[in-house]
Amino acid sequence: MLTGLSMIGGYVLCAFSFSLQNGSYGNAIDIFTLDHTGHIQIHKENYLKRPKIHKTINNAEEIGRLLEVEADIVSFSARVFAPALAYGDAKTSPASIFGIDVEKEPQTSRITQKVQQGEYFSASMNADGFYSAMIGQGLANTLKMNVGDELVLISQGADGSIANDIYVVSAIVGNKTSHDRQGVYLPLAAAQEFLSLGNDVHEVVIVVDHRDDARGIARTLQDKMPDVTVSPWQVVEATFFKTMEADQEGNYFTMAIIIFIVFIGVLNTVLMSVLERTREFGVLRAIGSRPINIVQMVFLETMLLALISIGIGMVLSLPLILWFTEVGFLLAEPIDAGGVAFQHLRGEFSAFVFFAPMALILSFAAVVSIPPGLRAARVLPRDALGAH
Amino acid sequence: MSNAVETDRVEHDPVRTNVIETREVCRYFGTEEMQVIALDHVSLTIEKGEFTAIIGPSGSGKTTLLHLIGGLDNPSSGTIELSGENIATMSGTQLADFRRDHIGFIFQAYNLIPVLSAEENIEYIMLLQGISADRRKKRVQEMLAMVGLEGMGARRPAQLSGGQQQRVAVARAMASHPDIILADEPTANLDTKTGISLLDVMRDLNEQHNMTFVFSTHDEKIMERATRLIHLRDGAVEKDERK
Ligand SMILES: Nc1ncnc2c1ncn2[C@@H]1O[C@H](COP(=O)(O)OP(=O)(O)O)[C@@H](O)[C@H]1O
Numbered sequence A: 001m002l003t004g005l006s007m008i009g010g011y012v013l014c015a016f017s018f019s020l021q022n023g024s025y026g027n028a029i030d031i032f033t034l035d036h037t038g039h040i041q042i043h044k045e046n047y048l049k050r051p052k053i054h055k056t057i058n059n060a061e062e063i064g065r066l067l068e069v070e071a072d073i074v075s076f077s078a079r080v081f082a083p084a085l086a087y088g089d090a091k092t093s094p095a096s097i098f099g100i101d102v103e104k105e106p107q108t109s110r111i112t113q114k115v116q117q118g119e120y121f122s123a124s125m126n127a128d129g130f131y132s133a134m135i136g137q138g139l140a141n142t143l144k145m146n147v148g149d150e151l152v153l154i155s156q157g158a159d160g161s162i163a164n165d166i167y168v169v170s171a172i173v174g175n176k177t178s179h180d181r182q183g184v185y186l187p188l189a190a191a192q193e194f195l196s197l198g199n200d201v202h203e204v205v206i207v208v209d210h211r212d213d214a215r216g217i218a219r220t221l222q223d224k225m226p227d228v229t230v231s232p233w234q235v236v237e238a239t240f241f242k243t244m245e246a247d248q249e250g251n252y253f254t255m256a257i258i259i260f261i262v263f264i265g266v267l268n269t270v271l272m273s274v275l276e277r278t279r280e281f282g283v284l285r286a287i288g289s290r291p292i293n294i295v296q297m298v299f300l301e302t303m304l305l306a307l308i309s310i311g312i313g314m315v316l317s318l319p320l321i322l323w324f325t326e327v328g329f330l331l332a333e334p335i336d337a338g339g340v341a342f343q344h345l346r347g348e349f350s351a352f353v354f355f356a357p358m359a360l361i362l363s364f365a366a367v368v369s370i371p372p373g374l375r376a377a378r379v380l381p382r383d384a385l386g387a388h
Numbered sequence B: 001m002s003n004a005v006e007t008d009r010v011e012h013d014p015v016r017t018n019v020i021e022t023r024e025v026c027r028y029f030g031t032e033e034m035q036v037i038a039l040d041h042v043s044l045t046i047e048k049g050e051f052t053a054i055i056g057p058s059g060s061g062k063t064t065l066l067h068l069i070g071g072l073d074n075p076s077s078g079t080i081e082l083s084g085e086n087i088a089t090m091s092g093t094q095l096a097d098f099r100r101d102h103i104g105f106i107f108q109a110y111n112l113i114p115v116l117s118a119e120e121n122i123e124y125i126m127l128l129q130g131i132s133a134d135r136r137k138k139r140v141q142e143m144l145a146m147v148g149l150e151g152m153g154a155r156r157p158a159q160l161s162g163g164q165q166q167r168v169a170v171a172r173a174m175a176s177h178p179d180i181i182l183a184d185e186p187t188a189n190l191d192t193k194t195g196i197s198l199l200d201v202m203r204d205l206n207e208q209h210n211m212t213f214v215f216s217t218h219d220e221k222i223m224e225r226a227t228r229l230i231h232l233r234d235g236a237v238e239k240d241e242r243k
């Protein structure tokens, strides 16, 4: 009874922590990668290490056609980058230009959700012949700019020429901690024109179906596109990935401790129930059971109990984990990712979450039943039956 | 069974066969300084078909003697032969198999496995003996009828009275066709009337099936039914009377 309860408890605990662990890991990766990194990025060789305006991809259209037919790719979008000086009414500030595909970018990042004031921009010029720009919160503060104001950008084109133009601020995006707080988003064509890039781009960002497949897909793409460098997010954000992995290891350690506690708990209850049944085993030995029969009996009983407990545990954890995946915990403090707040910590709902604890508990039960079984087999009928 | 064996036995002992033979059996407990002499040079023979009571006050060594005879314990000195085999030289597994095939046990209490039904309790030893399911089922029903518990086979021990539980224990002991059934104070937890009726069941089996019984008791009414009384005092045989 107690053994069954501790096995049920162990199962639910394991399933839940697996769900939590995988879920929070996945959450963090999604929060991080879908801000702007994406799952895979394509650049000119060495651009990631030393970005230079002239290190461009000049066959973006061809790459686009290749990506279009890949089944695992959800969306992709091209970008250009350049440093610039931004002028407001009275002040100037350094700024980063992000030229983004107005149509496709919202499918690869959370850019539209990050709009704090104003509206997500359009690709075309306004009636006065100006393109729209969206600026980061930091830049807006320094230049004291609001939606509708005019922004002057000065930079150097890819051909070495001086570039300058006027844009109308259509939106203020993110917050003071966003990576793009000093950013100026321009429609891709406008940015290409401004920087004299022609049709070249600096980066193609890709979002895939399952983030875990990113590495494999990146490798396949690399083979198809030898003239560019294809990097999965683990390479693009190597520091984040390493931190995440270290964190994951820490979690595994915690898991190991939980599992160990469950193990000891189950071992203890099995041992106790065997001790309680000393007389029974004494009688079984007396009437002719071999020690091996007793070991088998305890083993089979424990396995049966484990199977029943797992069944009950599954029934109990199913709604719990379903809720945890669909609704999740309300976080005391929302996680801020570049101005998009994440309120809930959600779990993972997968076969792994249910079957890993099952395999775990079954192998426990098998291991855990052996010492008590041996102990029961060693019961001497004479001692068990006592001297009357 | 071959005729040769039958003839052999008849030649060896025309009337009776010894089931148990103990020679100068001693059993000590405790350390050198604090030694308890539980059995003191006991030499006995129990013959096939006997219905023997071992009697004596508490602590006189009845349980110790039954455990030694049943191969549950080893003597400190002396030899014990069961159906002609010396059990002192047997290994644990051999002894377990020997008990399974040759000896039936009935204890004072907690005889039955609580999670098994009466039928399953009776069946258990036959299962260990590797008897086929058909034969087991048939024999279980025979045994239940023999001890007067027809129709109660599906009940668990907790659903049976103390007297009924002991009858199931008797049925289980009989089921494996042992040479002898040993019972250590089988009636101690029963009221006198129930105890006597249990004894009557045992006595019937003894008479009708020539089953050898050795049981211990300190109840006058119970010992009356025995055909042989072995009196123990301080671990030694004080008196051995046949009726
Ligand atoms: N396992 C044991 N350890 C120590 N002493 C024992 C043990 N078993 C029996 N004795 C002692 O041996 C003596 C005989 O005991 P027992 O055979 O149980 O007597 P009875 O069954 O007639 O009451 C008693 O003095 C008892 O204390």
Ligand SMILES: [Mg+2]
Residues within 6 Å of the ligand: A387, A388, B062, B063, B064, B184, B185
């Ligand atoms: Mg006793």
